[in-house]
Amino acid sequence: MMPQSPADVDLERGDGLSILPTVAARPGNAEGDRPTSPGATSSFKSATQRGSALTEKPQDESPAGDVQVPNAQQVKGGPHQKDSARGGYSDPSAKIWSVYLSQAEKFDKEQSESWTGDTEGILVFTGLFSATVAAFILVSYQDLQPNSSDATVLLLLQISQQLSALSNGTSFPVSSSIPGETDFKPSASSVRVNLLWFISLTLSLVCALLATLMQQWTRRYLQVADRPYSPPKRARIRTFFAEGVDKFRLNTAVEALPVLLHASVVLFYIGLVDFLININHTIAFTLLAFVSVFAVSYVLLTILPLVHHSAPYQTPLSALFWFLREAIPLAIMWFRLGNDAKEAIQKRREKIRHGMRRAFEKTAMYLDNAIDIRALIWTLTALDEDDELEDFLDGLPGLFQLASRDGEQLQKLRKKLKTPVTQVLERVLTTCTTGFLPEEIHKHRLAACIGAVWCFPELIKRHYDAVRKQWDQPTGDMWGPLSAETWAVAQTMTAHDDPETALRAHCVQALLAAARQNGQWHCPDDEAAALLQRQLGASPALLGRFAADRPGGTQLAIAARLLGAALPLLERLSKHEGMSGRVVRLRDDLRDVVNALCLGLSAQGAPKELQARLVGEMDVLSALWYRGDPIDSTHLRRHYALDLEGPWRAVMVDQNVADGLREADGSAPVVLPAQEGRTRGVTVSSASPPRLPSGSRV
Secondary structure: OOOOOOOOOOOEOOOOOEOOOOOOOOOOOOHHHOOOOOOHHHHHHHHHHHHHHOOOOOOOOOOOOOOOOOOHHHHHHHHHOEEOOOOEEOOOOHHHHHHHHHHHHHHHHHHHHHHHHHHHHHHHHHHHHHHHHHHHHHHHHHHHOOOHHHHHHHHHHHHHHHHHHHHHOOOOOOOOOOOOOOOOOOOHHHHHHHHHHHHHHHHHHHHHHHHHHHHHHHHHHHHHHOOOOOHHHHHHHHHHHHHHHHHOOHHHHHHHHHHHHHHHHHHHHHHHHHHHHOOOHHHHHHHHHHHHHHHHHHHHHHHHHHHOOOOOOOOHHHHHHHHHHHHHHHHHHOOOOOHHHHHHHHHHHHHHHHOHHHHHHHHHHOOOOHHHHHHHHHHHHHOOOHHHHHHHHHHHHHHHHHHOOOHHHHHHHHHHHHHHHHHHHHHHHHHHOOOOOOHHHHHHHHHHHHHHHOOOHHHHHHHHHHHHHOOOOOOOOOOOOOOHHHHHHHHHHOOOOOHHHHHHHHHHHHHHHHHHHOOOOOOOHHHHHHHHHHHHOOOHHHHHHHHHHOOOHHHHHHHHHHHHHHHHHHHHHHHHHOOOHHHHHHHHHHHHHHHHHHOOOOOOOOOHHHHOOOEEHHHHHHHHOOOOOOOOOOOOOOOOOOEOOOHHHHHEEOHHHHHHHHHHHOOOOOOOOOOEEEEOOEEEEOOOOOOOOOOOEO
16 A cells, blocks of 8 residues: 555545635636646745735736726636736645645655666566566477377388388288377376466566556656646645555555566476476476575565564565464454453554554664664764765754753763764864865854764863863864854853753853953954853943953953853752762862963952852852761761862952842842851851851862
8 A cells, every 4th residue: 555645635624615726617728727847836935935025016906995806817817826926826825735746746756766666677577587488388388289290200100011011911901090199188297387387478478567557557647646737736636646546556556566476487487397307307306406495585585574674685475474464463353352452453453554664664763772873873984075074963962962861872872973973073173274165164064063072071071171271372273173163162052951061161161252352363253242242141331341441351250150150060060979080170170260261360349240240259169169978987088178269269259248249230149059068167058158268278
């Protein structure tokens, strides 16, 4: 049965009213049936789009307030009249039917190519096979009638006997009939062989005839489904004949043709073995052994796809065997009672209706993601052009975003793809450093590469280190390019669900923003201003005040934003992992970046808007200090020193001062969960933090 096209929907409403406009009967080439090219679908779509933008007043439009009276041309055209201003049809439903026709054309083309390919192969084989069988029949059919040469031999023998009798003076009876005619009877073997071979030849020729008809039916269907009518009319005609193809199972008929051809081959081999047995047993049994091997192989190939659904081998009988395997349990279920049996029967009937191929396709959808990983690795090995690899890298973030719903799946994906993706990144990133790429291609390729980097924790760390090392002196490291694309991708990744990834993204975007402020790399002012506004959540006027107040004012705001955004992320990590090695490394990296940004800067006397962005000391302690397990006799408590001294104090203020500034400015405070710890006998609580002396070391 031919699968129903996605666009094959019921064209009639439940109340019996057609959803297509009624077309009045008129001569063959009326205005409403204006011929168009086979590619009319796209023209209708573009014409509709262009028509919505037109605001010009038609020449025959009546003055405002008058009733528009249709002219003769409009009446003649009916609902499918041609709109010359739009270049298409004025029917408002033409656009949606153009979408239907676009999908239908793809479906019909794929199906017809499949049918044509099958029938062409059958025609070639039947031509050769029929000639072969005919050659054998020319030899075997003579065994069904008396042989004239045998009669000649008998007559010569009779003449010789008569001459011998005359020479001896004896008499010899003479027969009035020709010897061998009255008592001739073909052997049973000759009858069997000729019967098998004639049936084989007949099946082969019938198969060739049906294949030719199939091709004609396919061409006819395509012709009637692709008539040059308006989209609504053409859609209705196509659906009418598509439902006929489905109803009369043309697809099943095409698939049944090879069955006839295979049966013809089997009959020929059976007859060939029988033919050779009467001639030479050695040849006959040797051929029988080969034929038996082929027959067993044929049976195995028939059953194999029923066991292994991914097997490419199958025969025309595979679908029959699959149907029997599914239908027999269905017949058994008919004798059961209850709702469960009815539901099972319905599911199995639906499965049989969709066919073997659809059932095998569903098997693939139930597999785990290991098959997807293998497909992606194969894709990487198959791709060779840089632009193809760029498209692959561009799609990785979406893939990992989908896989992030399953933590185990995400880890497997990262583990298997890290090495091949790293190799591809090294190749593609190298092309971004040559300077030969056009600007637009360079931007898109660099963004695709950086987006792929953020999919793997190891590559994220490598990317972060490359950007951090270029703070003092840009080195052109391809793993840490200083560009607007790198900045934009990092800004997007700050919203990532993984705290470590988000924290690294905050650090990278802070370093890039500050480096750009210091003139270490070039970026257009408008693009940089837009990125900086989103990063700091500040208006252009506020950014102008930060920059005008003092040198490094914007950089202080960047550092304060980094520290304030990173503290909740570190708090989340330490809550789940404690003060693990990963948390300690992230804490040290954060302090290192903030120190680099704040070196030589001071917030004293800064505008209130800037001071309101500074972070309270107790907020820092609450996020970066972890109270370890109690000391016992078997475990030693690990202490982690937190030095509050250093350049980063420029963005830290007394907690009470910080809270007061935020309250006065209306800014939201850094929200941290209440956590108590001890710092040299001082209880640390984010709910009511005490004031620590300057230079405290925890």
